[in-house]
Amino acid sequence: MSAHIVSRKFFILLLFLGSALAFNESRETREIHRKSNSQRVKFVKENSRQRLGSFTIERNSIAFCQIRIDFDTFESIGQVNKYGKCQGGQWTLNGQIQDNVPTLCGYNTGQHRRNLFYADFEEMGRPMTMNITTDNDDAQWEITVTQIACDDEENRVSTTCLQSYKSVNGNFQSFNYQNIQTNSPPVTYQLANQNYYICFGSRTLFVAEYGAQCTTDYLVIPSGTFTDVNGVTTTSNLFCGLGFGNPVTSMF
Numbered sequence: 018m019s020a021h022i023v024s025r026k027f028f029i030l031l032l033f034l035g036s037a038l039a040f041n042e043s044r045e046t047r048e049i050h051r052k053s054n055s056q057r058v059k060f061v062k063e064n065s066r067q068r069l070g071s072f073t074i075e076r077n078s079i080a081f082c083q084i085r086i087d088f089d090t091f092e093s094i095g096q097v098n099k100y101g102k103c104q105g106g107q108w109t110l111n112g113q114i115q116d117n118v119p120t121l122c123g124y125n126t127g128q129h130r131r132n133l134f135y136a137d138f139e140e141m142g143r144p145m146t147m148n149i150t151t152d153n154d155d156a157q158w159e160i161t162v163t164q165i166a167c168d169d170e171e172n173r174v175s176t177t178c179l180q181s182y183k184s185v186n187g188n189f190q191s192f193n194y195q196n197i198q199t200n201s202p203p204v205t206y207q208l209a210n211q212n213y214y215i216c217f218g219s220r221t222l223f224v225a226e227y228g229a230q231c232t233t234d235y236l237v238i239p240s241g242t243f244t245d246v247n248g249v250t251t252t253s254n255l256f257c258g259l260g261f262g263n264p265v266t267s268m269f
Contacts, residue, residue, distance in 0.1 A: 046064055046067065047066055047067055047068045047069060048067075048069040049067055049069070049070050049071075050071045050073075051070075051071070052072065052073035052075060053072070053074065053075065053162075054074075054075035054076065055077065056077050056163065057162070057163045057164070058161075058162050059089075059159060059160065059161050059162075060159075060160045060161075060162065061158065061159045061160075062157055062159070066154060068150065068152065068153075068154070068156075069148075069150050069151075070158075071147065071148045071149075072146065072147045072160075072162075073144050073146045074144055074145045074147070074162055074164075077164050080166050080168075081164040081165065081166055081167065082137060082165065082167040082173065083136070083137045083138070083164070083165040083167075083173050084135070084136050084137075084138070084145065084164050085134065085135055085162070085163045085165060085172070086110075086134040086136070086160060086161070086162055087134070087163070088125045088126060088127065088134070089126070089127075089160065089161055090126050090157050090159040091121075091124065091125035091126050091158055091160070092124055092126055092155075092156065093123075093124070093151070093153050093156045093157065094107065094108055094121075094122055094149060094151050095107050095150075095151060095152075095153075095156075096122060097123055097206055097207065100209060101207055101208055101209025101210070102209060103120055103121070103122035103123075103208070104122075105122075105151065105153065106150050106151030106152060107120050107121065107122045108121045108122065108148070108158075109121075109147070110136060110145060110147050110148075111146050112144055112146055113139070113145050114136070114137040114138070114139055114176060115136055115137065115176065115213075117179065117212055117213045118179065119192065119210070119212075120208075121192050121193065121208070122193065122208070123193035123206065125193060134179065134180060135179060136179075137176050147160065174216060177214050177216070178214050178215070178216035179213035179214055180214075180215045180216070181215070181216045182215070182216070182217045189215065191208070191211065192208055192211065193206050207234075230257065231255040231256065235257040236256045236257065237256075238253075238254065238265055239254055239267055240252055240254065240268065241253055241254065241265040241266070241267045242265065243264060243265040243266070244263055245263065
């Protein structure tokens with residue numbers, strides 16, 4: 018009788034250990050943390066069940082001051098609610114000098130083809146950390162991080178610039194922009210509270226509307242000077258509209 022009781026206790030213990038092992042395996046699959054100090058490295062979704070990931074970017078050496086982030090793949094990481102806020106998942110960056118790096122979600126694949134996302138190491142060289150959370154197993158991400166040397170005049174940009182263009186020829190777009198004309202029911206794509214600088218290699222831009230006409234969404238071009246449709250030369254700081262027509266010059 019006593020031997021039978023011992024056997025039952027042993028059997029129950031095995032069941033308990035089996036449950037604990039299964040729980041740990043599931044947690045490790047869904048939550049993965051990595052770090053690197055490589056000059057160029059990719060942060061990727063590592064399995065179909067992963068829903069949380071962090072990637073710590075350690076400075077390669079004191080010779081490097083800045084990173085460039087390319088969103089090679091960024092799909093279905095959360096969505097934007099009717100208030101322009103992320104829900105169900107998001108991407109964040111922490112530890113950089115800039116305090117205006119936006120929280121992103123939705124669809125941002127290929128952003129590096131239209132603009133580059135820059136961030137600077139703090140003076141003491143503390144690491145930066147990217148975090149991704151999602152409640153969607155279909156979410157996908159592959160993000161390239163490139164460290165830029167402090168004396169690399171060709172590739173390093175001003176600390177002010179979150180994004181940068183070297184030419185006025187081409188296209189740029191806001192984060193989570195999707196070229197979809199209609200949806201039923203309507204879907205929100207515009208992210209709220211996006212407040213950052215985009216730098217251009219040339220000081221000539223184009224304008225459709227300006228000044229008091231721009232109340233919610235607009236570009237800030239300090240002391241932008243242009244000739245309006247009536248041939249009058251005008252200066253303004255705010256520009257908006259569905260398309261740009263007249264050239265704007267800023268010597269700011």
